[in-house]
Amino acid sequence: MAAYNNWTIAEARDKFRAKEITSEELTLSCISAIDDADALGAFVHKTPDEAIDQAKSADLRLKQGDAPALCGIPIGVKDLFACKGVLTQAASKILEGFKPEYESTVTQNLKNAGAITLGKLNMDEFAMGSSNETSVYGNAINPWKVSDKVLTPGGSSGGSASAVAADLCLGAIGTDTGGSIRQPAAFTGIVGIKPTYGRCSRWGIVSFASSLDQAGPMCKSVRDTAIMLEAMCGFDNKDSTSSESQVPNFEAMLTGDIKGKKIGIPREYRLEGMSPQIESLWQDGADMLRDAGAEIVDISLPHTKYALPAYYVIAPAEASSNLARYDGVRFGRRATLSASENITEMYERSRSEGFGMEVQRRVMIGTYVLSAGFYDAYYNRARKVRSLIKKDFEDVFGTGVDAILTPTTPSAAFELGKMESADPVEMYLNDVFTVTVNLAGLPGISIPAGLNSEGLPLGLQLIGRPWEEGDLMNIAYTLETATGFSKKPEKWW
C-alpha cells in the first residue's frame, strides 16, 4: 500500500479536492503506520473501525463538494479528551475502564468538521509531567533518537507529539497547562499552539487546573495548526469560560508579511548556564524576523523568575480540588474492600492505589497550600504574583510589542529515566519558558527551529497578544519559512 501518512493536512486537503485520493485510503495508510509503531507507545487505544466508518462518510461529503478543510483528515486524540464510548483514562489507573457517555466539545467540533479520529494518545497521568513517564500505559517514546539512547517525547502531550512526528497521523490534539503542548512539540520537531485561555471549550476534557488548561493542535506545519485550531475552537454554552470572540479564518491570515511588527526579546529568559546552541538559535530566530521586516526590541518581564513557583502553588491547588471527584463511587476504579473497611478507607485506598506518585504529590501539595493557616501565605500570595506576571505582559504589549520570541525549552529531549533520581523540582524546570504564558492566559506557539549538535530538534516559542492567534501564527509562519526546517526522524521503530 502506498504511504500517504507523511503528508501535511494542507497537502491532503488539496489532494482530496483534486480527487487524487480518498480519505479512506489516507486513513488506511495511517492505521497501518500506527500498527507498525507500537514501539513508540503513542497510540494507547486504537479505533480503526470507527476511523474507517468516519472516512467513508467524509468521502461522501467530499464528493458532494464544499467540505470543510479538515474533512477526511485523520488525527489522534490525547487521552484527556472524553470520546463517547471510547476508553478515556487520562493515563491513570483510577480511570481504568472509563468510557464516557458524552463527547468533549473540542472532539465534537473536529468530528463535525469531518476529521477522522484514529484513537487515543499517551500522556502523563492527568497531564502532570514533562516526560510522559507518569503514564499508566508506560512511556511514550520520541521517534528522534541519538545512538542507542531512548528519549522522551516530552510531556504531558507526549503521545500526541510522538504520533505526529512519526507520521502516524496528520495532526493531533493536546492540552497545555504549563507547557504540555509546546515542550513536547519542541522535543519532537513539530508545531504546537496553546491558544488564548477561553478560545477552546474545556467541556469534556479531564480537568487538571481549570484556570490554566487549554486545548490546542499539534501538527507538522504552522498552516496545519491554523486549519485545525479554527475547527476546534469557538464559544460553547457548556463552558462558561469559553469566549464569544469571533473565530477568524486563521489560515487566510498566513500572509508571510510581518513588516513593521514589533518582536520583543525578554532579557529575563536568558538563563544562566543556558546552552550556547539554544542561545544562538534564539539569536538566529530574531535575525530572521528582522530580515523579514520586523523590528526587534529588548523587553523586560521582571516577574518571570516567580512564574514556576507561583504555578506550583496554583496548579496543584486547583488539581487537589478537581481530582477530589475520584473517590471510587461514581466512576473509575474502586479499591477492593474487606468487610470491615468503611467509606473513608474506601476513599483513601481507592485514591492511593489509583493515583500514581506524581499525582498524589501534587494533590497533597495542593491540599496543603489551601489548608487553614496556609491559604494566605501560599495560595493568595501566588495569585497576587500571578497578577504581576500578567501585568508584565500587559505592560510590554502596551508599548506596541506584537509578539515575544523565546526558546521553548531550556534543553533538547532528554533520556527516559534520566530524571528518576532527580528531585521533583528539577523536572518542573522544563516548563520555565512556557508556564508564564498559561499564568497570563496568552497564546503561545512552538515551532521547530533547528537541530542541536547531537541532531535533536530544538524549538522557538512566540507569545502573542490575547485573541491574536492569527497574527501570532502569521509571525510563526514567517519564521518557519525562514528557518526552512524540514528534518524528520529516521525510522527505527
Place this chain on the structure above:
Amino acid sequence: MSIDRATAARVAKLARIKVEESSLDSLASEFNQILGFIEQLNEVNVEGIEPMTSVSPQKLKRRIDQVSDGDQQDRVLSNAPDAREGFFAVPKVVE
C-alpha cells in the same frame, strides 16, 4: 516552614490518600523540597496587589435557571464501580 512527619500525615488524611507509615518521612522530605522552591514567592512585594481571580476580563455568563437535561439514570450509572437498583452503592455510612 518545614513539614514534619505529623503534618505530612495530616495532609494525606485531608487529601483522602492513604500513605503508609513507612513512607511518611520521604513524603515530608519531598514536600519540603517543593515548598522550599515555592518560598521564593516571599521575595516579591505584593502589597496592594489583588489576587488574580479570572484570566480574562470577561464576565461569567448567566443563564436562565431551568431544567435542560435529565432522565438518564442508566447513563449516569454506567461507569459506577458498584451500582444497585438505580443507586450508587457504597459501604455502610450510617449505623
